[in-house]
Amino acid sequence: MTVTEEWIDESDPRFHESEPVDQYVEGDGYDYAAPRIAYPTADRAISSFRASAPTALAAYGPFRVVDPTRAVLVGTTTSATPAQFAALLRAYPQLRTLDLVEAPGTENDRANLAVGRMIRAAGLTTRVPRGGSVRSGAVELFLAGARREVEDGARFAVHSWRDNRGREADDFPTGAPEHRYYLDYYREMGMSTDGAREFYAMTNEAPHARARWLDAREMRGWMARTLRNAANDNEAAGDAPRIAYLDVTGATQ
Template sequence: MTTTTRAFRSASLVLWGSLLTYALGVPGTAPAPTGASRGGAARVEMRDVMRWLDLDRNGRIEAFEAAAAIRIEESYYDEDGPEGFSQSEILDLFEERREYAREMARDLIAEYDFDGDGTLSRAEASFELLASFWELDRNRDGALTEAEIRHFDHDSVRSYVMGEEAAIWLGIDPDGDGEAPLAEIDPEEYDVAALDLDGDGTLVRDEVARYYARDARGATFEIAGRYAVMNGSITGATLGRLMRILVEEPQVDRILMEEVPGTMDDVACQEAALLVHRHQFHTELAPGGEAASGGTDFFLAGWRRKLGEGARLGVHSWAEYDALGEREGGDLPRDAPEHESYLEFFRAIGIDPEFYFFTLEAADAYGMHYLTAEELIRFGVETGDGDVDDGGAQALGDEEAGDQ
């Protein structure tokens, strides 16, 4: 283990020890709070700590994962750049998260409480809540109160799977017969061919759920010499996995993307992509490979970029969801403040911000537009300085590859 790696892990353990002290309310080396935080919080619950730092939701917190969680949080809260968190800022952070949970609970009840009794029954609960209904219903009375809904983990795998499955299925199975032939689905409106896991040309609901459950595990990286071969969607855990490669695999300078269909978290995706750009990793899309949505943003962050033969890059509009509905980036005027973080990202990686507005108009959030040869040239997508046709292809067959 390198000195850098030991220091990295030691710093994370110090952070973990401090948070553990707060959570359990026991004496420790961390100083006790000297005053009330902005939100008046005096204690951090272990559940809150795990939701913050356990990005892959596997019940364990690893050093690089914790570092990634902190960096992602910094991008939300620190406008002047990464400076870490003081004790009072950590307490404020968790109070803000609790207030957000309260607001979401109130919004969900306002939207779905059809009988007006102030609670949500199973028949009234949203698709995301249904996945965790009995876990949340602590008194087993068959109804969720605002206090119970506050404990709902909106970033959990179950929440993601149920939400994505419901949104897609309602659109592709309008007659409700439980089957959706691909031949009857407009790919420009719903790009769902990859969800046909058994390849029979017809989607059933279980296939959609299994696809998104697999998708939620996040992108993996296999090390093959100077290459990190990437497959899967970008999640909060992706940044930590890239940090591990940066520290423990210093020979890696190229990311060979095979299938990267998108992201579950735009902020986490941008932070992972910015790390790629700042450390001058090259990105290559393997022959016949595909990257879409956040996967395309990640590819564009490469210091140099190359597309293999038959590779495709997909783009579409982003969408925001909350208890009261959804809206898409393409529905907003060009000067709307919601665009700014995306524009800053593309400026930071050297891509014309006009590309961002192009993606919003190319396809809605449920569709996908694949860049044409003319569009690839127009936006300078490919720099041409890569090894997809030789080194990259060789990396795909390297039997000594290791998982990250």
């Protein structure tokens, strides 16, 4: 089956170009064509983006299994996602790679980080192909990979988290447990103490309502910096995931 997910994303700069963006890459197995439907508002247009996964063997929440060793993420994670991902791993124990194709984020941070830890425990490679969009909480899933692969043309969006009372990261003092929750996760994913703090601070410089966009080169730079630091951190020694710098022709299937 072929499964299509749609959602509204107001911040993605692809929807504010003067011309439609055709992101289909011949022969890569994904349909990135993005028909844009604009709805005028008081201050900007809101557009929908359609992501089509390749023909799937099975679907587990936002995950689509394309062969026994590879799955793709094409939707938002929720409180149900850890159980869905656990079922996927049981059904496909040979899974090796998770492609983040259109990953808008999460509705439940705790569940999302639980999935990240499952990705890490399974030793999966996380891969963002050309045209892939990894936003908000989905960045944490990318960071979970034992090996991380980023193709030219991939994009990432980061911003401050916001709790159910509307408070954001800057509303809490340094050292608050709310910060430690994320910093501990980054450390588990192989960042040094300083690297985790630096990356976390960068994400929170953008308020929740307005994301900061990073291209493939910028994300590679952040990963190289934090992992290089981790190599000199005794606590993180031997626990740093590997980064692969990919172009389209060098993609690992």
